[in-house]
Amino acid sequence: MEDSGGRGAVVNPNRLSQVLSSFSETQDRGAFRELYDYYGPRLKQFYMKSGTDEATAEEMVQETFVLVWRKAHLYDVTKAAASTWIFTIARNHRIDRIRREKRFVSKDEHYFETELVAEGDQDENVDQPKMSSIIQKALAELPANQAELVKLSFYEEVTHAEIASRLQLPLGTVKSRLRLAFGRLRKKLAEFET
Incomplete structure (x- = not known):
């Protein structure tokens, strides 16, 4: 949906939480695609701002959404917004990856x-x-x-x-x-x- 100023899509965070909750129950690919389309670019920016190069950030977004898919049954809309839950998974994934790869040294x-x-x-x-x-x-x-x-x-x-x-x-x-x-x-x- 467009906002009245024509600046692009306005997304209601509560709606995305409901979409994630629905996906966790039904595994509906359309709901998953909606989550991916909205959060994918945001996760990529999150990873790149953390010092990750673009190609690795894209790979990590894919890996994060695999984790979202696998863990969706654990999501509880009454405990956290979709954004909080997804970015927590992303943050933990980034930490795990850093630990696996040790520490980057320039x-x-x-x-x-x-x-x-x-x-x-x-x-x-x-x-x-x-x-x-x-x-x-x-x-x-x-x-x-x-x-x-x-x-x-x-x-x-x-x-x-x-x-x-x-x-x-x-x-x-x-x-x-x-x-x-x-x-x-x-x-x-x-x-x-x-």
């Missing part, structure tokens, strides 16, 4: 972690106090929100998910800020290597 993050701050791995001729001073100075030159994430991630060894939870940030924001921070640190620390 090239800059790997460089910082393994070559610059790993204890005991530096060559004997590296001036450790000077290196430490340069790292501290480089961290101080980062925007405060990026420096805080680097300190939590590498000095306190807090996972990306825990940082997101602790700072009440989306996981994708934590990852993108860390990528920016590591890119800046790599450039700054490259001066030391020359």
Whole structure:
């Protein structure tokens, strides 16, 4: 249905909850298609905002709807809206997938972690106090929100998910800020290597 301003479809959330409830009882493919058509693009955006590339996000949407199909009998319209229930499944699926694939580590993050701050791995001729001073100075030159994430991630060894939870940030924001921070640190620390 169109809204009066012609901006596109207006969907009543209660109606979608009823559609999901109906599907959970009847396995009606038309109801499932309606849910997929509405939530599919939203789930794709959800996954992409979490740092997932487009192709993987599309794959994860498919996997999420397989889970919705399998778990539909568990849905209770009196306990949660369809959107809450479906996005909870999506969030849990994303967490499970991250756990399976371990933790994404960017090239800059790997460089910082393994070559610059790993204890005991530096060559004997590296001036450790000077290196430490340069790292501290480089961290101080980062925007405060990026420096805080680097300190939590590498000095306190807090996972990306825990940082997101602790700072009440989306996981994708934590990852993108860390990528920016590591890119800046790599450039700054490259001066030391020359």
